[in-house]
Every structure is written in C-alpha cells, then in structure tokens.
Amino acid sequence: MVKIGNLEIGEFPLLLAPMEDVSDPPFRAVCKENGADLMYTEFISSEGLIRDAAKSVEKLDIYDYERPIGIQIFGDKIDSMRQAAAIAEEANPEIIDINYGCPVKKVACKGAGAGILLDIPKMQEMTAEIVKAVNKPVTVKTRLGWDDSTIRIVEVAKRLQDVGIQALTIHGRTRKQMYKGEADWTKIAEVKNHPDIHIPIFGNGDIDSPEKALEYKEKYGIDGIMIGRAAIGYPWIFNEIKHFMATGEHLDKPTLTERVAVAKKHLEFSVEWKGELKGIFEMRRHYTNYFKGIPDFKPYRTRLVESASFEELKSILDEIPEVFQEAIIA
Incomplete structure (x- = not known):
C-alpha cells in the first residue's frame, strides 16, 4: 500500500496531474468517477493567494467527493510560499504540493516552477520552510533539471526528502525540453531505486495507454503514475489502466x-x-x-x-x- 504520510492511496495509485486551465473541479469530478486515485488542483500563485486575488482563491475550491486531493502552489519567494501554504491548508486538502516543474516562460524565468532547478539550495530552503509551516503532508512535483547539463535529480530528491517531503513526482523531461521529445524514465528509476530514497516516487510523462502504464510500472519500479494530457477529454484512461493491470485485458472503449x-x-x-x-x-x-x-x-x-x-x-x-x-x- 502506497502511503503519503498516513494517507493510503492504493497499491499502485494513478494520479491526475495539476494542469493549468484544465484540472478544475468539473474536470476532476469526471476523472474521479473514472478511477483517479489522487488529484491535484491547478497550480495556484502564492502571490495571488496572499493578495486574495479572486482567480487564485477560486482555485482553492475542493469538494468532498474529490478526496483525497492536493492543493498545488508555486512562487519564487520563500516567505510568500510559506504564507500561501498556510492559506491553502485552511481549505483542508489532504496534501500541500509544491510546483517545481512548470516550464512556462512567465513562471520559470522568474525563478518559480522549473526555474528553481537552477538554485537547488533555495529549493531545499523553500521546501523546508513550507514543511514547517503546515501540518498536512507536503509533496513536490518537479522535472529532471533545467537542461541536460543540470540534471541532478537524485541529489534533489535526497535533499527534499531530508527536509520532510512525503512524496515526489518527477516529470521525465528537462525544462528546456518543455513537452517535446520523449520523457526519460531511466532518470526517474534512478531516484526510485536509490538506496537512500524511501518516500514514494511517482513518474510522469508520455503515459497514454494501459500497455505503456504496465510496461513502465514493471520496467522502472515506480510507486505510481501521474497522468496529464492523456486524460484531457478521456477520463476513462484511469479505469482502463487499472483493469489492464489487474486482468491483462482491455476494457471496452466508451461508446x-x-x-x-x-x-x-x-x-x-x-x-x-x-x-x-x-x-x-x-x-x-x-x-x-x-x-x-x-x-x-x-x-x-x-x-x-x-x-x-x-x-x-x-x-x-x-x-x-x-x-x-x-x-x-x-
């Protein structure tokens, strides 16, 4: 059984990725009904939460039928992120998640999202402050590195684990790749199979079929899979993967x-x-x-x-x- 803190989320959980302008409550509702085990909100600006901006506050809306759910925050200022985490905790999610993976220029080039991969000590310090600021389990979603020359994901995982995160999701691309090329799951496996890593490690990137989900589970040994783009307009993918993993057979496609x-x-x-x-x-x-x-x-x-x-x-x-x-x- 995979656990994030004391939260049990299944033997091999399937997570819905936090996607901007997609992973809102209506979309999460249909994904939950179709087998998602753990879902995350769209990423929420820490500065927006602190300033009580309507768009950011709206994203705190969560409903009981969605549980368990994590609220994801992003930002480049440690104090703002600490305050935002405390505000997010008041909405009573099961998890507080930190976005260290967004590759979009307006986020990453300001030092937030994947931008913080260029300053790993700051990433560690920010994470430590958030863990201390809340009682809920803290998780992180990140990428392999900024580019091929800055891939230090095993070190990142150990540092974040040391300051108290309870799970880590890794998108198998660098920031420079954006969403192009193939995700490199061998680097995700290096983290999962490192003897010093004991928190759950979830893989993300390119999972778009039950066959691939099963292949990657067996090949890379990860604790679960996060699914993003493949679920847009096709929430059935979660139950299709679960059924295929359990039986080796395909569910009928939705009529x-x-x-x-x-x-x-x-x-x-x-x-x-x-x-x-x-x-x-x-x-x-x-x-x-x-x-x-x-x-x-x-x-x-x-x-x-x-x-x-x-x-x-x-x-x-x-x-x-x-x-x-x-x-x-x-």
Missing part, C-alpha cells in the same frame, strides 16, 4: 453515448461552478478530445465551440449519438 454523457456532466458542473458564461467558455477546450476520432465531426465541433447557450449545448450533445451512431472512434 459515443457514454462520451456524450460524460461531456454533458462536465459541462453541467462547469456551468454550476463558474456560471453560464465562463463555464461554457472554459468547456470549449475539451470538446475536441471528447469526440476525437469521429469522422466528419468538424461541423458539430464548430457548433459546440460557437454556442453560448447552456440549453442549446445540451441539445447539440444529445444529437450526437443519433447522427454519428455508426461512427468508429479511433
């Missing part, structure tokens, strides 16, 4: 009717949580993935993206199974 039902549920929660205008707008990025692989779907995708009416969107979604009933989904 068009099932895809529509989950897309509608996602839309309804999005509108309920954010209001009709914002909820509809932010749902638009998901339709392409929900209906990926349906031949000649473009006119319907256009209608879904252009509609600004909740009732009209539900009607359009209801039409899809009948109109495309013979569609073969890739």
Whole structure:
C-alpha cells in the first residue's frame, strides 16, 4: 500500500496531474468517477493567494467527493510560499504540493516552477520552510533539471526528502525540453531505486495507454503514475489502466453515448461552478478530445465551440449519438 504520510492511496495509485486551465473541479469530478486515485488542483500563485486575488482563491475550491486531493502552489519567494501554504491548508486538502516543474516562460524565468532547478539550495530552503509551516503532508512535483547539463535529480530528491517531503513526482523531461521529445524514465528509476530514497516516487510523462502504464510500472519500479494530457477529454484512461493491470485485458472503449454523457456532466458542473458564461467558455477546450476520432465531426465541433447557450449545448450533445451512431472512434 502506497502511503503519503498516513494517507493510503492504493497499491499502485494513478494520479491526475495539476494542469493549468484544465484540472478544475468539473474536470476532476469526471476523472474521479473514472478511477483517479489522487488529484491535484491547478497550480495556484502564492502571490495571488496572499493578495486574495479572486482567480487564485477560486482555485482553492475542493469538494468532498474529490478526496483525497492536493492543493498545488508555486512562487519564487520563500516567505510568500510559506504564507500561501498556510492559506491553502485552511481549505483542508489532504496534501500541500509544491510546483517545481512548470516550464512556462512567465513562471520559470522568474525563478518559480522549473526555474528553481537552477538554485537547488533555495529549493531545499523553500521546501523546508513550507514543511514547517503546515501540518498536512507536503509533496513536490518537479522535472529532471533545467537542461541536460543540470540534471541532478537524485541529489534533489535526497535533499527534499531530508527536509520532510512525503512524496515526489518527477516529470521525465528537462525544462528546456518543455513537452517535446520523449520523457526519460531511466532518470526517474534512478531516484526510485536509490538506496537512500524511501518516500514514494511517482513518474510522469508520455503515459497514454494501459500497455505503456504496465510496461513502465514493471520496467522502472515506480510507486505510481501521474497522468496529464492523456486524460484531457478521456477520463476513462484511469479505469482502463487499472483493469489492464489487474486482468491483462482491455476494457471496452466508451461508446459515443457514454462520451456524450460524460461531456454533458462536465459541462453541467462547469456551468454550476463558474456560471453560464465562463463555464461554457472554459468547456470549449475539451470538446475536441471528447469526440476525437469521429469522422466528419468538424461541423458539430464548430457548433459546440460557437454556442453560448447552456440549453442549446445540451441539445447539440444529445444529437450526437443519433447522427454519428455508426461512427468508429479511433
């Protein structure tokens, strides 16, 4: 049983990655229903939390059915991160997570996210201060390094473990790679299999099928897998991986009717949580993935993206199974 502090999260947990503008409560709801064991909020700016900025505070919204859940924070100032962690703890998540992996220029080039990989002593100091500031378990998500010449991930893992983190997720790319090329899981395995490492190590990067999940579990010995982009518009991936690992067999792919039902549920929660205008707008990025692989779907995708009416969107979604009933989904 994998444990983060005293929190048990399964024999081989599947984690939902914290993705900006994606991993909000509506998206987390459909992922939880489809097998995610532990989920994280979108990353939250420490400066935004301290200043009570509406966008940052909104991201603290968590619901009981999502549990266990971690709130992820990012920033470049140690004092601000300490204060933000205390504020996040008041929302009562199971975990406080620190983002040391975001590669986006506006974050990393200011010394936050993956930018802190250029200053490992500061990373260690910041982490120590956050661990001392909260009672919840603290976890970290990071990358291998800033670039190929700065990969010191084993040292990073040992330093962070020494100051009290309870689990570490490693994305198998450097900051310079962004999301290009293949993730290097051999470096993740070096951390997991190092004799001095005793906290759970989760791998992240390129897992997009049950076969790959099982292969990487057996090949690299990690404690669990974090899934990001492969879950967008396809939350079924969590249960598909679990079923394949347990039986060696594939679950049937979701039918068009099932895809529509989950897309509608996602839309309804999005509108309920954010209001009709914002909820509809932010749902638009998901339709392409929900209906990926349906031949000649473009006119319907256009209608879904252009509609600004909740009732009209539900009607359009209801039409899809009948109109495309013979569609073969890739």
